[in-house]
Amino acid sequence: MNHARASRLLSAYIDEELSPDEMAAIGGHLADCPGCRAEIQELRATKRLLGSLGRPEMPPGFAADTWSRVAPQARPRLLWWPVRLPHPATAIAVLVLVLAMVTAPAIRGHQVRLRAAEVGPDLFLQRTARAQAGDPLADRAFLGLVFTDASLRLIGEDPREAAR
Amino acid sequence: MRRSAAALAICLAVAAPGMSQGTPESLLDGVTLQEVIRHAAIAPQIVDYEGTKVLSVLRGQTMESVTLIETRKRPGKTRLEFISPEGVAGRLVIDDGLVTWHYEPRLHTVFIGPSLAPPHDPPPPGWLSEYDLGLLGVEEVVGRRTAVLSLKHRSGTGERRLWIDRTTGVALRAEERNPADGLSLVSYFTRISFGLNVPAALFGARNPAGARVVGPAGPSEPLLTLPETEKAVGFGLEFPLVLPGNFTLRGGAPTRHGSMLAASLEYSDGARSLLLFVAPTARMGPIGRGDPVPALGAQARTFGAGGLRIVTWEIRGQRLTLAGPLPLADLLGMAAAISQRGGR
Numbered sequence: 001m002n003h004a005r006a007s008r009l010l011s012a013y014i015d016e017e018l019s020p021d022e023m024a025a026i027g028g029h030l031a032d033c034p035g036c037r038a039e040i041q042e043l044r045a046t047k048r049l050l051g052s053l054g055r056p057e058m059p060p061g062f063a064a065d066t067w068s069r070v071a072p073q074a075r076p077r078l079l080w081w082p083v084r085l086p087h088p089a090t091a092i093a094v095l096v097l098v099l100a101m102v103t104a105p106a107i108r109g110h111q112v113r114l115r116a117a118e119v120g121p122d123l124f125l126q127r128t129a130r131a132q133a134g135d136p137l138a139d140r141a142f143l144g145l146v147f148t149d150a151s152l153r154l155i156g157e158d159p160r161e162a163a164r
Numbered sequence: 165m166r167r168s169a170a171a172l173a174i175c176l177a178v179a180a181p182g183m184s185q186g187t188p189e190s191l192l193d194g195v196t197l198q199e200v201i202r203h204a205a206i207a208p209q210i211v212d213y214e215g216t217k218v219l220s221v222l223r224g225q226t227m228e229s230v231t232l233i234e235t236r237k238r239p240g241k242t243r244l245e246f247i248s249p250e251g252v253a254g255r256l257v258i259d260d261g262l263v264t265w266h267y268e269p270r271l272h273t274v275f276i277g278p279s280l281a282p283p284h285d286p287p288p289p290g291w292l293s294e295y296d297l298g299l300l301g302v303e304e305v306v307g308r309r310t311a312v313l314s315l316k317h318r319s320g321t322g323e324r325r326l327w328i329d330r331t332t333g334v335a336l337r338a339e340e341r342n343p344a345d346g347l348s349l350v351s352y353f354t355r356i357s358f359g360l361n362v363p364a365a366l367f368g369a370r371n372p373a374g375a376r377v378v379g380p381a382g383p384s385e386p387l388l389t390l391p392e393t394e395k396a397v398g399f400g401l402e403f404p405l406v407l408p409g410n411f412t413l414r415g416g417a418p419t420r421h422g423s424m425l426a427a428s429l430e431y432s433d434g435a436r437s438l439l440l441f442v443a444p445t446a447r448m449g450p451i452g453r454g455d456p457v458p459a460l461g462a463q464a465r466t467f468g469a470g471g472l473r474i475v476t477w478e479i480r481g482q483r484l485t486l487a488g489p490l491p492l493a494d495l496l497g498m499a500a501a502i503s504q505r506g507g508r
Contacts, residue, residue: 151275
């Protein structure tokens with residue numbers, strides 16, 4: 001066994017937690033390694049020192065006091081699933097988010113329908129006026145009037161609003 | 165040379181003062197009506213002029229009169245400067261043959277869109293095959309001799325009358341009329357000057373400082389085939405290839421505005437165009453504007469705007485809108501034909 005591995009197992013060697021083969025291998029290494037011998041002597045001294053410390057006595061009422069502090073923070077488990085109920089504000093926020101995700105496409109689709117119905121007639125008029133440009137006998141001033149009126153309506157302006 | 169001969173013939177033929185009646189041969193000295201109309205169709209490409217024009221347009225039940233200065237410079241430039249009524253005063257439209265530049269002074273806004281100039285090429289043969297041509301006589305307009313022509317659609321729906329200047333071929337007066345509305349559009353010059361060296365600077369569009377610019381939209385895109393249009397809009401289009409009045413499908417295109425998307429199918433009788441707009445009802449709600457049309461369903465509406473009329477209705481999950489320069493009765497007949505055969 002090399003020095004690095006033996007050094008990591010010294011604490012377990014003292015506590016006799018290794019297999020017989022490992023105990024024998026470390027024992028052989030200790031015979032040849034003065035560094036590990038010195039280290040194991042320090043570990044044994046430390047263990048003895050800790051073993052000599054007495055057990056501290058708890059003050060009277062310590063356990064009851066501790067439980068009285070911990071008990072109010074405990075949450076009952078309502079479900080078999082080990083999840084605690086969220087805070088009401090968090091729950092509402094999550095609910096609103098889910099509803100928004102579900103309803104947003106529908107609302108947007110409705111808005112698109114309404115917008116299309118609103119701008120459609122003017123857009124169609126504009127396109128129709130432009131299509132009449134293919135008629136060589138069409139009156140250009142008339143087409144220009146219809147086309148520009150529709151352009152104004154498409155941006156929400158009244159084409160006949162008097163100048164201010 | 166042939167155009168000059170036609171113009172000269174008209175010149176000789178319409179020399180009599182006031183409205184003169186007679187056979188086309190006697191009034192036009194042997195020149196056919198088709199030649200006269202053809203000359204009128206190309207006149208804007210070969211004649212410069214500047215004049216004051218009055219437009220009287222049917223809006224709902226009333227006629228609105230608009231006065232403007234119209235300037236043309238060959239081959240395809242147009243400048244329209246609106247004078248009255250007050251709501252349109254100062255509006256300036258400059259069309260260079262590629263794009264239309266429109267400045268609205270009260271909004272300090274510039275709109276840039278596709279050109280409304282007529283096609284540069286002469287009309288194809290047979291472009292008026294759906295119309296009966298007639299010579300109503302000769303008449304003087306703003307001191308100039310004109311030939312008064314009538315173009316009646318063979319379906320008997322509407323009539324266009326043109327007062328064609330004997331020398332230049334320019335229409336000095338035009339009327340659109342139909343049995344239902346009577347006159348729906350009257351356009352005439354109160355003065356006009358030909359042969360001017362109109363300065364090119366008049367057609368230079370320069371955005372005023374600080375003006376808001378809406379657009380720009382470039383020249384009109386070419387029409388697509390029906391399958392290409394279906395692919396572009398993402399929904400099916402099953403509609404008749406020919407509508408009553410022999411309006412034949414020329415093609416389609418996607419029509420977009422913001423999040424709105426519709427397909428537009430263009431039908432033509434050779435001269436006038438009808439557009440059928442199609443959008444799924446899931447993407448376009450019912451149009452609230454206009455008068456109800458119970459015959460086409462609860463959601464059907466119609467309204468007119470300056471000589472153009474729109475009919476909108478629903479069929480099999482699609483919102484259809486038919487628009488064109490036709491009387492309501494004709495559009496309703498076409499809508500019924502579309503409902504019987506079209507939609508998906």
